[in-house]
Amino acid sequence: MIAWQKQETAYVGKVQLADGHWCKVVLVGARTNPQGAMVVVAGKGGEAVKPRPFADCVAAFTPDTVMEVYCTQERAFGDRGLEPPDLP
Amino acid sequence: MNEPSKIDYLLEEIVTLPSLPSTVTRLTRLINEPDCPLSEVSKAISVDPALSLKTLRLVNSAFYGVKNKVTSIEQAVTLLGLKVIKNLVFTASVFETLNSGTGLFLMHSVACGAAMRLLVEAVPMGVPVEPDDAFAFGLLHDVGKIIFEEFLPKEMDQARRLAQEQGLPSFEAEGAVIGADHAEMGARLAQSWKLSDEVVDAIAGHHQLERCGAPELRKAAALLSIADFQCIACGLAPPPRRGARVDEEMWAAAGITSVQIAPIVDRFMDQLPDVFELAKLAS
Numbered sequence: 001m002i003a004w005q006k007q008e009t010a011y012v013g014k015v016q017l018a019d020g021h022w023c024k025v026v027l028v029g030a031r032t033n034p035q036g037a038m039v040v041v042a043g044k045g046g047e048a049v050k051p052r053p054f055a056d057c058v059a060a061f062t063p064d065t066v067m068e069v070y071c072t073q074e075r076a077f078g079d080r081g082l083e084p085p086d087l088p
Numbered sequence: 089m090n091e092p093s094k095i096d097y098l099l100e101e102i103v104t105l106p107s108l109p110s111t112v113t114r115l116t117r118l119i120n121e122p123d124c125p126l127s128e129v130s131k132a133i134s135v136d137p138a139l140s141l142k143t144l145r146l147v148n149s150a151f152y153g154v155k156n157k158v159t160s161i162e163q164a165v166t167l168l169g170l171k172v173i174k175n176l177v178f179t180a181s182v183f184e185t186l187n188s189g190t191g192l193f194l195m196h197s198v199a200c201g202a203a204m205r206l207l208v209e210a211v212p213m214g215v216p217v218e219p220d221d222a223f224a225f226g227l228l229h230d231v232g233k234i235i236f237e238e239f240l241p242k243e244m245d246q247a248r249r250l251a252q253e254q255g256l257p258s259f260e261a262e263g264a265v266i267g268a269d270h271a272e273m274g275a276r277l278a279q280s281w282k283l284s285d286e287v288v289d290a291i292a293g294h295h296q297l298e299r300c301g302a303p304e305l306r307k308a309a310a311l312l313s314i315a316d317f318q319c320i321a322c323g324l325a326p327p328p329r330r331g332a333r334v335d336e337e338m339w340a341a342a343g344i345t346s347v348q349i350a351p352i353v354d355r356f357m358d359q360l361p362d363v364f365e366l367a368k369l370a371s
Contacts, residue, residue, distance in 0.1 A: 058347055071321035081360070088330075
C-alpha cells in the first residue's frame, strides 16, 4: 500500500504510475472538492510540473492505486466515521 | 506417494473445524427440498431462540431495507422469501463464529460482505452469484484466520509481526510461518459446511486465483480480493495492513479498470452507515 506522510494538514504519497514512472499524490480535501487530490509529476529536468487534479488522470494509475487514493481521501477528509489514514 | 500437504497435516493433527449449527444444516436441507412449506422453515428457525432473535435483528437493520418492522420469523419468511431467509440465518450463525475474533475482524467481515455485494451488482459476473449470496462470500473470506487464531495463536502472532516488518500481505506471512494460509483453511471450512463450490473456490482463490478449481469462478474470487482490499484501504480491517495488494491479474479477471473505481468507492461509502449498524447488531 502507499506509504502516506502527513505534511501539515495534507497527506502526501509517492505513487507509481501504470507506466512505471513515479509521482506524488497530495490529498488536501474531500472527494467533493475537485482539487481535493492532486498529482505532481517531476518534469524532464527534475522540476515539478503544474499539479493536476487526480480525478482527471485516473487512467494513468493502476486500479488499486485509484481505489486506495479515494479511500484514503475519505479517511482523511470525509465525514463517514472512518479512522485517519495509516502513517508509517 | 505424495506427501500430505501442510493444510491436510494441520487438519489431521492440530485443527478441529467447527460444525455449522444444526438449525442451519436442517434449514439448508429443507430449503433445497422441492415444494418446501414456509411453515416448516419458520418452525426450523424458531426452535433456536438465540438464532431467531439475531435473525430478526438483522431483518430489521437498514442493510436489508425492509420498510415495516418485522416482529416474527413467520412474517420474515413470508416477506423475504426462502433464499433471503436462508442467507440471513446463515449470516446470523456465522456471526456467532466470527464473534470469537476481535471487533475489527467482525467489522472487516461485514464490510467485505457489503463491498462484495455492491461489486457483484456493479460488475456483470458471468457466474451465477446473486448479490444476496455475494454477501456471504465477503462475510466468510477470512474465516480461516479465526481457526488459525484458535489453534495456532503463537504462529499467528509471529505471522502478524512478519507482515508488519516486511510489508507482506497476511497470507504470505502465514504461509512463511505456518506453511498454509487462511484462504486454504477457510476454503476447507466452507467445504466441511457443504457450502456451494462458488463460495469454496472464491475463498480459496481470493489471494491466488490459480487456487480456483473452476476457471469460470475466478471472477468471483477476483471480486472478493478487491472487496477485501477496499475494506483494508478504508481502515476497516485489523492491522497489519501495509502489505495488502490486488495483483494486476485480479483486476483483469474482475474486468475492472481504473476509470471504473470512483463509482464503486462512492457506493461503498454511501453504504457505510448500514455496515456499521450491521456490525454492531452482529456483535
